[in-house]
Amino acid sequence: MKEYNIYDIEACRAAVQRIQAIDTAVTIKAKHGLKVWELRNAVESLQAVNYHLFNPDVYAPFYRYRDAWQRQEKKTRLDDFLQYAVRDIVKDLRELIEMEHMTHDGRLVRNPLYESKPHLSEWIEPDRVGWMLRTFGGAPEPETAVQKRTVSIPALSQHCGFAGNLISVTLRWVCPVCGGPRGEPRRVLSYDGSRRLTCDGWENPCGHVDTYADVRKEYLESA
Numbered sequence: 035m036k037e038y039n040i041y042d043i044e045a046c047r048a049a050v051q052r053i054q055a056i057d058t059a060v061t062i063k064a065k066h067g068l069k070v071w072e073l074r075n076a077v078e079s080l081q082a083v084n085y086h087l088f089n090p091d092v093y094a095p096f097y098r099y100r101d102a103w104q105r106q107e108k109k110t111r112l113d114d115f116l117q118y119a120v121r122d123i124v125k126d127l128r129e130l131i132e133m134e135h136m137t138h139d140g141r142l143v144r145n146p147l148y149e150s151k152p153h154l155s156e157w158i159e160p161d162r163v164g165w166m167l168r169t170f171g172g173a174p175e176p177e178t179a180v181q182k183r184t185v186s187i188p189a190l191s192q193h194c195g196f197a198g199n200l201i202s203v204t205l206r207w208v209c210p211v212c213g214g215p216r217g218e219p220r221r222v223l224s225y226d227g228s229r230r231l232t233c234d235g236w237e238n239p240c241g242h243v244d245t246y247a248d249v250r251k252e253y254l255e256s257a
């Protein structure tokens with residue numbers, strides 16, 4: 035058995051070739067009986083793509099074509115159904131290939147909670163890992179593993195530019211949305227609509243924005 039994470043790319047490619055090799059130009063209606071048979075054999079070979087995970091929806095375009103044939107719809111309709119089936123099954127197979135590539139280059143990563151379960155959902159986008167662990171992970175991450183930072187931020191949104199309105203808060207230096215590291219703090223100006231106050235600000239590399247209001251809430255909840 036070949037090595038793959040979700041879908042066997044070789045098997046997908048072989049199936050794409052096999053399905054594309056079906057000649058969709060049909061001269062007389064009676065020939066569709068043969069095409070239904072040909073396409074059925076081709077889709078049955080799709081199980082090699084991944085026997086356990088193969089999405090049966092990919093077969094749906096074939097069943098639509100076969101049912102139309104059984105209803106004895108007119109030839110032009112059958113011609114269309116055959117062409118749609120070939121096109122849609124190939125498109126789906128290419129998406130499976132792309133998904134497998136995503137597991138290779140890190141656009142999808144193993145869900146740390148489902149490592150032992152051979153199920154599609156064990157692959158998720160990397161920025162969901164932290165959230166997944168915090169939400170369903172049970173045991174909290176060891177505090178020693180998480181860096182903390184003390185920063186100086188406005189204690190309220192209407193700070194009037196008054197330095198007495200600064201508070202010093204110590205936070206776990208991770209993004210509360212995705213669990214990624216927070217950005218490096220630097221001195222910035224907070225503008226309350228009329229006055230400016232010098233305090234700490236940071237931009238998270240993950241792109242999630244920490245508002246001072248959210249940070250104050252986080253600080254109060256952690257205290």
Ligand SMILES: [Zn+2]
Pocket residue numbers: 209210211212213214238240241242
């Ligand atoms: Zn984030």
